[in-house]
Amino acid sequence: MSITNQALLHYLNDLLKPARLKDYGPNGLQVEGKQHINKIITGVTASQQLIDYAISQQADAIFVHHGYFWRGEDPCIRGMKRNRLKALLTHDINLFGYHLPLDIHPQLGNNAQLAKLLDIETTGGLELDNPVSVAMQGIFAQPISLAALEAKVTTVLQRKPLVVDGGEHQIKTVAWCTGGGQSFIEMAAEQGIDAFITGEASEQTVHTAREMNIHFIAAGHHATERYGAKAIALHLSQQFDLETEFVDVDNPV
Incomplete structure (x- = not known):
């Protein structure tokens, strides 16, 4: 079964209700990719390692707790930010990020x-x-x-x-x-x-x-903060019969 990126966005917004909170960055579909989603990788942070894994698994979307475009950060697209965005856009992968709404x-x-x-x-x-x-x-x-x-x-x-x-x-x-x-x-x-x-x-x-x-x-x-993204993976697989996988990119901090 598949779902469109816009339908998934509406579902996640209804589920997590980001409008209730003033957050440190945007919640929702942060990077738009292909329209139809069959496979989703979830994780804590949209790091290059998580993106590379999603690419290797031919995923259509990534769902994370720590996404991009934080308030006060340098808006220039270069270096690490450029590499991450290039990888997502080249492979047409959607990036969904929900920060405080996923916490609560x-x-x-x-x-x-x-x-x-x-x-x-x-x-x-x-x-x-x-x-x-x-x-x-x-x-x-x-x-x-x-x-x-x-x-x-x-x-x-x-x-x-x-x-x-x-x-x-x-x-x-x-x-x-x-x-x-x-x-x-x-x-x-x-x-x-x-x-x-x-x-x-x-x-x-x-x-x-x-x-x-x-x-x-x-x-x-x-x-x-590993367990919200993991719970979302299970929830979406049950709700829409999508292929989902939580990936724990180890971080000692």
């Missing part, structure tokens, strides 16, 4: 998928005054120690996270934001949450965790 989707999103993997019951958004909160909060069925949570994250994501001990308390409540969500740690601490999980850490994050008595885990930007 309640079933397929990065946050929802990470919560499912870590056995977190979602209770709502961390941003209490924002109906489309990028960061989330929830609870564990039973309190666990920081060491146990670290072990769980290591096993599930297959990488050792950076961990900051925020005190002697166990963890019942938890907040999280996949990717580069470390700035939400103060908001989580102010709400009395026991632990905060994200992908990255800044220098000041360590001090915040120690001084505001909240456990902190940075499990990797890429590692925490």
Whole structure:
């Protein structure tokens, strides 16, 4: 079965609802390719390695979380950007990119998928005054120690996270934001949450965790954001009987 690129765009926009958010770049069909789509490669980032793999598999489209044309970047088409775009256009491959909308989707999103993997019951958004909160909060069925949570994250994501001990308390409540969500740690601490999980850490994050008595885990930007694109691949294959494949281009960051 095939679908047109415009029909897929309308479906993804209806599914992920990008108009609800002010994002750092455009969401949707970022590079237009062939009209009819039979095979889709999904991944975290539209890197040259992912594009080359899509070309080798004769894919008609690529779906990613990190696409192109970010706000404030150099608009000139040269170097790495020129090479990526040339490869897509030469092979007539559509590029779909959805950033924050993929983070927050309640079933397929990065946050929802990470919560499912870590056995977190979602209770709502961390941003209490924002109906489309990028960061989330929830609870564990039973309190666990920081060491146990670290072990769980290591096993599930297959990488050792950076961990900051925020005190002697166990963890019942938890907040999280996949990717580069470390700035939400103060908001989580102010709400009395026991632990905060994200992908990255800044220098000041360590001090915040120690001084505001909240456990902190940075499990990797890429590692925490693999699962939305993977869920989208499965969803589209079931919804439209398309050939889809999630490709994990390893990234230690």
